[in-house]
Amino acid sequence: MTDNKPRIIWLNVIIFVSTFLVAAIGVPYRAFTHGFTGLELFAALICFIFCGISITAGYHRLWSHKTYSGHWSVRLLFAIGGAFALQNSILHWASDHRVHHKHVDNNDKDPYSAKKGFWYSHIGWMCREYTASSYSDYSNARDLQKDKIVMWQHNNYILLAALTNFGIPILFGLATGDVINSLLLLGFLRLVLSHHTTFFINSLAHIWGKQTYTDKNTARDNGVLAFFTFGEGYHNFHHIFENDYRNGIRWWHFDPTKWLIKSFAFLGLATKLRVTPEDKIRKAKLAMILKRSKSRVAKKALPNADQIIENLQHDYEQLLLKMNEFYEAKKQVITLKKEQLLADVEHSELMHQYQELKQHLKMMQKHWIRQAQAAYAG
Ligand SMILES: [Zn+2]
Ligand SMILES: [Zn+2]
DSSP states (O other): OOOOSOOBOHHHHHHHHHHHHIIIIIHHHHHHHTOOOHHHHHHHHHHHHHHHHIIIIIIIIIIITOOSEEOHHHHHHHHHHHHHTTSOOHHHHHHHHHHHHHTTTOTTTOTTOGGGOHHHHHTGGGTBOTTGGGTTOOGGGTTGGGOHHHHHHHHTHHHHHHIIIIIHHHHHHHHHTOHHHHIIIIIIIHHHHHHHHHHHHHTGGGTSSBOSSOOSSSOOBOHHHHHHTTTTTBHHHHHHSTTOSOSSOSTTSOOHHHHHHHHHHHTTSEEOOOOOOHHHHHHHHHHHHHHHHHHHHHHHTOTTHHHHHHHHHHHHHHHHHHHHHHHHHHHHHHHHHHHSOHHHHHTSHHHHHHHHHHHHHHHHHHHHHHHHHHHHHO
16 A cells, blocks of 8 residues: 655654653653742743744734734844744745635645644644645745845744744843753743644634634634634634734734734834724624524524525615615715814714614614524524
8 A cells, every 4th residue: 555645744743742742741840840930931921922923913914914014123023033933934934824815724725724624734734745846836925025024034044943942042041040941941832832822723713613704614713712822813703804904803802913013003113004894894794693593594494484584684684774874974974074173073964863873773783683593592
């Protein structure tokens, strides 16, 4: 029998296995036999955050999706943090990621297709030469090749990765007088945690959670995952609205990457932040509720199922009409506010209509969602 599996990439396997073993065995052993200081743990946490944020705010939202433009100092910082995170160069990562979005769940094209299972999408895809034929094809990232920082990092990636991964822990260890502790925490443990939390976005965020906005792909919204991935857990939203600089769109959503980008914008270090129009988001969500309710009603095989579905569809269309009316009024209010004094608009007839529409739409939507949920509950 011949083995048709692509060749094993030993360098990756050795890095993944050895760092994991040291973090899982060496770190606890050292903790019991020697102990760590609060300062060392704190420094490891800072390094973990630096790596994680460089991937989410830099590799992902800045370079892969261009959801905003970053000042050179921000890009340089993320380029260094990305090398520290040891996840290949920006150019390579972003190119892979753009393929992932374009061909999501396509086992032949998506480099980390979730349909190939948890293990494959988590880490397996990096352990064998699955993408050898297109490894150096960066034709989908020509824009990034014009970014001097991206190319500088790409051409010096190994040197940067070695300097950060050995240099930072060794320097910190020399400063505190315990290089072994520093290498274990800031080196090994930080790297393993940083690797696997990022990998969870390709694996778990395509398996565990809610499909709030679309079920056309496996991506899921998951608040728990968002907590460990600097906000990237709202992956269902991200896959349908990939150009949005936010992943968690509500104020209570845990999305520190979004907060950081917004803070950079306040400081003038980030510009052109892209957001999805609110009506598009609401419509996607309602369309999913309708789809789910329809299929549940049909599954229950109720005697009046056809009538229930027809009513739901009818009221849904009415709701969309009202929504269009509301957003049209909102647009007018915003334009007028720009042109006139605020006080004039506040007391205008338009503002009155707008407020009324807002209330009406809110009630209508609430009522319809209840109706859609009750349709299959009873
Ligand atoms: Zn993405
Ligand atoms: Zn994904």
